[in-house]
Amino acid sequence: MTDAQAGSNTGQETSQEVSQETRQMRQGELRSLADSITAITSPFRNYLSDLHEKYQPLGAGAVADYIPELAEANPDWFGVCVVTTEGQVYDVGDCEQLFTIQSMSKAFTYGLALEDHGRDYVNSKVSNEPTGEAFNAIVLDEATNRPYNPMVNAGAIATADLIKGKDGTERLKRLLDMFERYTGRSHDVYMPVFLSEKSSGFRNRAIAYLMLNFGMVSDRIDETLDLYFQQCSILVNAKDIAMMAATLANGGINPVTNIRALNEHYVQDVISVMLSCGMYDASGDWACRVGIPAKSGVGGGILATVPSKLGIGTFSPPLDAKGNSVRGIKVCEDLSKDFGLHLFNVAKPAHTLSDWLSGEGGTDEW
Amino acid sequence: MPKVISIHSYRGGTGKSNFTANLAATLALKGKRVGVVDTDVPSPGIHNLFCLEPEQTTNTLNNYLWGEISIEEAAYEVSRNAGLPENAEGSLYLVPSSVKADSIARILRDGYDVRLMNDGFRKLVKELQLDYLFIDTHPGLSKETFLSIAISHVLILILRPDKQDYQGTAVTMDVAKQLKVRKLLLAINKVYAQLNPNALKQKVEETYGETVAGVFPLSEDMVQLASEGVFCVRYPNHSISQEFRRVAEQIDKD
Numbered sequence: 001m002t003d004a005q006a007g008s009n010t011g012q013e014t015s016q017e018v019s020q021e022t023r024q025m026r027q028g029e030l031r032s033l034a035d036s037i038t039a040i041t042s043p044f045r046n047y048l049s050d051l052h053e054k055y056q057p058l059g060a061g062a063v064a065d066y067i068p069e070l071a072e073a074n075p076d077w078f079g080v081c082v083v084t085t086e087g088q089v090y091d092v093g094d095c096e097q098l099f100t101i102q103s104m105s106k107a108f109t110y111g112l113a114l115e116d117h118g119r120d121y122v123n124s125k126v127s128n129e130p131t132g133e134a135f136n137a138i139v140l141d142e143a144t145n146r147p148y149n150p151m152v153n154a155g156a157i158a159t160a161d162l163i164k165g166k167d168g169t170e171r172l173k174r175l176l177d178m179f180e181r182y183t184g185r186s187h188d189v190y191m192p193v194f195l196s197e198k199s200s201g202f203r204n205r206a207i208a209y210l211m212l213n214f215g216m217v218s219d220r221i222d223e224t225l226d227l228y229f230q231q232c233s234i235l236v237n238a239k240d241i242a243m244m245a246a247t248l249a250n251g252g253i254n255p256v257t258n259i260r261a262l263n264e265h266y267v268q269d270v271i272s273v274m275l276s277c278g279m280y281d282a283s284g285d286w287a288c289r290v291g292i293p294a295k296s297g298v299g300g301g302i303l304a305t306v307p308s309k310l311g312i313g314t315f316s317p318p319l320d321a322k323g324n325s326v327r328g329i330k331v332c333e334d335l336s337k338d339f340g341l342h343l344f345n346v347a348k349p350a351h352t353l354s355d356w357l358s359g360e361g362g363t364d365e366w
Numbered sequence: 367m368p369k370v371i372s373i374h375s376y377r378g379g380t381g382k383s384n385f386t387a388n389l390a391a392t393l394a395l396k397g398k399r400v401g402v403v404d405t406d407v408p409s410p411g412i413h414n415l416f417c418l419e420p421e422q423t424t425n426t427l428n429n430y431l432w433g434e435i436s437i438e439e440a441a442y443e444v445s446r447n448a449g450l451p452e453n454a455e456g457s458l459y460l461v462p463s464s465v466k467a468d469s470i471a472r473i474l475r476d477g478y479d480v481r482l483m484n485d486g487f488r489k490l491v492k493e494l495q496l497d498y499l500f501i502d503t504h505p506g507l508s509k510e511t512f513l514s515i516a517i518s519h520v521l522i523l524i525l526r527p528d529k530q531d532y533q534g535t536a537v538t539m540d541v542a543k544q545l546k547v548r549k550l551l552l553a554i555n556k557v558y559a560q561l562n563p564n565a566l567k568q569k570v571e572e573t574y575g576e577t578v579a580g581v582f583p584l585s586e587d588m589v590q591l592a593s594e595g596v597f598c599v600r601y602p603n604h605s606i607s608q609e610f611r612r613v614a615e616q617i618d619k620d
């Protein structure tokens with residue numbers, strides 16, 4: 001609610017005050033329209049537009065096809081969105097196209113599990129160690145029987161098991177509410193993908209039973225697996241995942257709605273595990289080369305968080321051999337290099353981010 | 367470095383399209399590569415000044431905004447139409463808007479993605495290697511006005527010496543400041559013979575705190591040419607053409 005709206009609800013103002021408040025509101029609206037237009041014409045969006053043009057022709061990679069619904073994705077779809085911690089949105093390409101969130105959901109479910117149970121308990125069920133194994137490996141830490149981290153399927157199922165709620169419906173509702181806090185809009189589970197994942201997810205079922213054997217998950221296995229398949233089948237677009245990344249970058253508060261999505265104490269846990277394990281078994285190389293905590297999904301999405309600065313969301317279905325979006329990787333690499341977004345970068349980057357966002361940089365580009 | 371110049375007025379009938387065509391042609395006569403985009407989608411008209419008949423323009427800005435063609439496919443070279451000499455170094459291009467009632471209705475009803483406009487302008491500058499891109503706008507404030515103001519290196523506001531124009535110009539300047547416009551120039555048009563142009567210029571500059579780049583008389587000479595042909599090219603020695611050259615210099619100098 002704007003100040004002006006809040007004021008008009010008190011019912012005590014004189015007509016003079018009303019007109020002044022109305023005027024302020026109008027100015028607020030002028031500013032908001034002006035800001036959205038400035039974002040469109042900013043050098044930073046022009047930069048993204050050039051990146052989009054540069055990588056659109058890239059033919060490498062293959063669309064995931066382990067279930068028929070994913071194979072239907074158009075390999076030419078390509079969207080890039082950046083949301084700053086100030087709430088400015090810069091989007092280029094197919095940023096409205098919906099796709100399933102897949103593994104990107106894992107980082108956020110992990111955050112909710114931490115809120116539900118605290119760090120120590122969650123850590124007793126899921127370790128934080130990167131693994132060289134494939135994301136769907138049936139393997140647990142031999143000493144403790146815990147899955148290696150919340151980003152591999154085993155860890156994500158164990159994490160989903162921790163989501164509180166009296167039944168499957170309430171648990172799913174809590175997850176959907178959480179995603180709404182991150183993105184600022186409500187989300188749906190895409191039924192065809194959910195049912196496909198559910199009917200063909202024997203491997204994940206095996207992982208769950210192995211963990212049940214070691215007491216790492218509760219015995220509501222079917223409900224938890226449904227929840228896990230549902231969380232992976234939630235529909236998002238590039239703008240949503242950029243907003244989720246920006247919310248993490250903004251200390252757990254959505255920069256547009258100003259609603260808190262994640263307890264401030266657990267923001268560091270989620271971002272850390274993204275940096276160490278977010279890009280499947282390419283995570284180590286990613287941390288060195290790109291240095292931006294990120295999480296990818298086989299639907300073609302990558303979300304990347306630059307703390308205190310911005311969130312990146314890319315969408316392009318063709319994946320490399322490790323399961324990460326080929327165009328998305330390129331975009332993140334270029335952004336990191338050109339604007340010095342690597343977490344540990346100290347060298348002066350080619351472009352200064354603040355100048356390019358405000359419109360003072362890159363004017364020669366025209 | 368290429369420059370984007372938006373020509374705008376709060377109210378209609380200020381002579382915006384005529385001004386745009388003449389200033390664009392003046393720069394082309396100076397050897398520049400100049401593009402003009404008619405973003406006045408509801409009431410396009412500048413194509414007349416460049417003697418481009420609607421039958422010749424199957425590709426328009428509308429088709430680009432609907433994703434049917436790339437923007438450069440809607441660009442027509444109008445150097446000869448505007449009367450630029452055969453051996454001229456400079457050139458003029460126009461991206462017209464559609465004058466078909468159906469096309470206008472469609473774009474008014476469905477709107478369009480304003481981001482496409484931005485991306486199209488950039489593409490046009492690149493593909494045609496333009497020195498200057500002029501954006502002729504619809505009067506009043508709208509999303510495309512905001513965009514053209516935000517995008518431009520120079521914004522030229524045209525006003526006539528009357529109260530309604532003075533007020534509207536003040537509103538537009540508020541918006542321009544909010545959009546952090548880089549350079550703003552005022553041009554006063556249709557000035558009656560009995561007004562002293564220098565005194566008027568000084569008064570307007572004091573009122574708005576901005577530079578008046580040119581003062582143009584209410585000219586029968588120009589009216590006679592109506593909306594056909596570019597005055598500056600036909601009558602290069604006329605005082606009006608000289609005034610356009612002075613405005614062009616102010617734009618070209620930095």
